[in-house]
Amino acid sequence: xxxxxxxxxKANKIYESNKKDWESRYYGKVxxxxxDSEKLAAVADSLLEVDKLIDRLCPDHKVLVRxxxxxxxxxxxFRA
Amino acid sequence: xxxxxxxxxxxxxxFSYIDNxxxxxxxxxxxxxxxxxxxxxxxxxxxxxxxxxxxxxxxxNITSFRxxxxxxxxxxxxxxxxxxxxxxxxxxxxxxxxxxxEMGDVLLGRxxxxxxxxxxxxxxxxxxxxxx
Numbered sequence: 001x002x003x004x005x006x007x008x009x010k011a012n013k014i015y016e017s018n019k020k021d022w023e024s025r026y027y028g029k030v031x032x033x034x035x036d037s038e039k040l041a042a043v044a045d046s047l048l049e050v051d052k053l054i055d056r057l058c059p060d061h062k063v064l065v066r067x068x069x070x071x072x073x074x075x076x077x078f079r080a
Numbered sequence: 081x082x083x084x085x086x087x088x089x090x091x092x093x094x095f096s097y098i099d100n101x102x103x104x105x106x107x108x109x110x111x112x113x114x115x116x117x118x119x120x121x122x123x124x125x126x127x128x129x130x131x132x133x134x135x136x137x138x139x140x141n142i143t144s145f146r147x148x149x150x151x152x153x154x155x156x157x158x159x160x161x162x163x164x165x166x167x168x169x170x171x172x173x174x175x176x177x178x179x180x181x182e183m184g185d186v187l188l189g190r191x192x193x194x195x196x197x198x199x200x201x202x203x204x205x206x207x208x209x210x211x212x
Contacts (some may be wrong), residue, residue: 007147065148073151078126
């Protein structure tokens with residue numbers, strides 16, 4: 001299995017380099033960051049919607065899905 | 081992970097708690113491989129979708145997955161997710177988001193249970209689940 005830390009580090013770098021632009025346009029939206037092309041792959045209101053877009057636009061790419069802004073989580077799992 | 085086993089089923093889709101927990105039987109199906117896994121899942125209104133521990137993830141032979149950030153008790157984590165089909169009370173729910181967690185219970189969250197009316201009766205340790 002791929003290491004999450006590698007995903008996170010690369011996605012964070014891409015996010016930080018586009019932060020001003022993306023946060024001004026998509027604040028609160030759920031986005032998919034394409035780690036292969038290093039570009040924004042998809043934007044939607046929920047994880048499920050973004051995932052459907054990824055399936056259509058770049059199904060085989062490595063992507064990280066997050067919310068734009070300070071709160072980056074896209075779902076809750078509260079009983080651990 | 082809780083081990084799947086039979087139990088008394090009370091009338092009107094009412095289930096007695098197991099080990100004092102609101103657990104229900106589900107079947108997880110990996111649509112890519114057809115691999116299936118039956119499990120007892122904790123009915124969890126605090127979770128948006130399903131979460132499964134590593135052993136179940138491995139048994140389902142999940143090879144297609146993506147990465148995301150989710151809120152958990154105590155903060156946020158980055159984890160994998162995939163989409164599985166989930167059979168619950170004889171109904172197949174397709175393309176449900178399923179999150180990976182290192183350990184813990186199988187959690188049946190709102191992506192599935194919002195299709196039902198669920199009543200927790202803590203006084204009698206029973207769970208009643210009705211189709212909408």
